[in-house]
Amino acid sequence: MAEQNLRITLRERPTGAVSMDHFTLERVPVPALDDGQVLVKTRYLSLDPAMRGWLNDVRSYVPPVGLGEVMRAQGIGEVIESKHAERPVGSLVLANMGWQSHYVAAGAMVQPLEAGDLPPQTYLAALGMPGMTAYFGLLDVGKPEQGQTVLVSGAAGAVGSVVGQIAKLEGCRAVGIAGGPDKCAVVVDELGFDACIDYKNEPSLSKAIRRTCPDGVHVYFDNVGGETLNTALRRMALRGRIVICGAISTYNATTPQPGPSNYMALLVNRARMEGFVVFDYAARFPEARERMAQWIRDGKLISREHVIHGLEHAVDGLNMLFSGGNTGKLILEV
Numbered sequence: 001m002a003e004q005n006l007r008i009t010l011r012e013r014p015t016g017a018v019s020m021d022h023f024t025l026e027r028v029p030v031p032a033l034d035d036g037q038v039l040v041k042t043r044y045l046s047l048d049p050a051m052r053g054w055l056n057d058v059r060s061y062v063p064p065v066g067l068g069e070v071m072r073a074q075g076i077g078e079v080i081e082s083k084h085a086e087r088p089v090g091s092l093v094l095a096n097m098g099w100q101s102h103y104v105a106a107g108a109m110v111q112p113l114e115a116g117d118l119p120p121q122t123y124l125a126a127l128g129m130p131g132m133t134a135y136f137g138l139l140d141v142g143k144p145e146q147g148q149t150v151l152v153s154g155a156a157g158a159v160g161s162v163v164g165q166i167a168k169l170e171g172c173r174a175v176g177i178a179g180g181p182d183k184c185a186v187v188v189d190e191l192g193f194d195a196c197i198d199y200k201n202e203p204s205l206s207k208a209i210r211r212t213c214p215d216g217v218h219v220y221f222d223n224v225g226g227e228t229l230n231t232a233l234r235r236m237a238l239r240g241r242i243v244i245c246g247a248i249s250t251y252n253a254t255t256p257q258p259g260p261s262n263y264m265a266l267l268v269n270r271a272r273m274e275g276f277v278v279f280d281y282a283a284r285f286p287e288a289r290e291r292m293a294q295w296i297r298d299g300k301l302i303s304r305e306h307v308i309h310g311l312e313h314a315v316d317g318l319n320m321l322f323s324g325g326n327t328g329k330l331i332l333e334v
């Protein structure tokens, strides 16, 4: 019997939080390969906050996932059948395979993955899109200088955990903001940040930032937006930089969210706030990957991964990003 593909397609666009009701889980036969195509068996899928945005029918940096289409996701898989000379059976590949167990594509659409001595899933984490986001967002947009203070929200997450570690490698003070004592313990004790603010238990985020960043914030790397961004604005140092990486606190909102009322702090502090999209740096990913892989080998950078299992849990996994259920890069093992 032909291989069966277990896949999740978008049935209905969500308003607010996502549930399995918005998707269809189905089994369909895997089609026969044409010349030049490969059949990839999915091993790991990346679960990312951006996925929530891809479900909305709005203009963004990528088109939305269409109704009836397989939910978009980056992943790692193994070629199990090949009609492409340079993608042999048994090779590992990175591809935009989506939420499905089997992916048929032109060989050129899948990128060979030479994981070498590092675990393949690291290429979805510190050496993948989140790591590239941390690297270029911090170094190219935030431009931290030795001795300066870098504050990062979502500090126990995929991007934030790497931002703080790179800040330390650049000779900065790294202060995280994360939800709960366990996450803050990981951020300080395991990842080496200088301090971590538990925003879920601190009575005043503003006072906590003043306490942990006594010289002000030179770079604020913002992963969450909303009130956290508004508060951080008031604590910026002279000529500080705010890196707008994401705003996860607003992604499930059902009404338009207000901008930060404290924006005049940019004027007072001659500061600036700048957004970026990691894909703009794609040409420089190899350079960053090589440097970061060496940091990992040298024990200077930890790629923290949080692996959950089973394609049928993809939606629950996505929701973990919004409830704070993940510590480190959330990966689904299929």
Ligand SMILES: NC(=O)c1ccc[n+]([C@@H]2O[C@H](COP(=O)([O-])OP(=O)(O)OC[C@H]3O[C@@H](n4cnc5c(N)ncnc54)[C@H](OP(=O)(O)O)[C@@H]3O)[C@@H](O)[C@H]2O)c1
Binding pocket: 048, 049, 050, 129, 130, 133, 154, 155, 156, 157, 158, 159, 160, 177, 178, 179, 180, 183, 223, 224, 244, 245, 246, 247, 248, 249, 250, 276, 277, 278, 279, 320, 321, 322, 323, 324, 325, 326, 327, 328, 329, 330
């Ligand atoms: N600009 C780009 O090119 C780019 C690329 C990749 C990612 N991003 C953005 O980077 C951010 C982080 O992504 P990631 O993949 O590293 O996710 P992540 O940090 O691994 O996971 C999301 C985390 O956000 C926190 N969170 C959720 N709801 C929150 C709320 N209402 N207020 C405060 N914190 C909340 C949770 O941590 P706590 O338990 O600490 O609350 C959760 O664990 C996202 O905003 C994402 O969209 C941007």
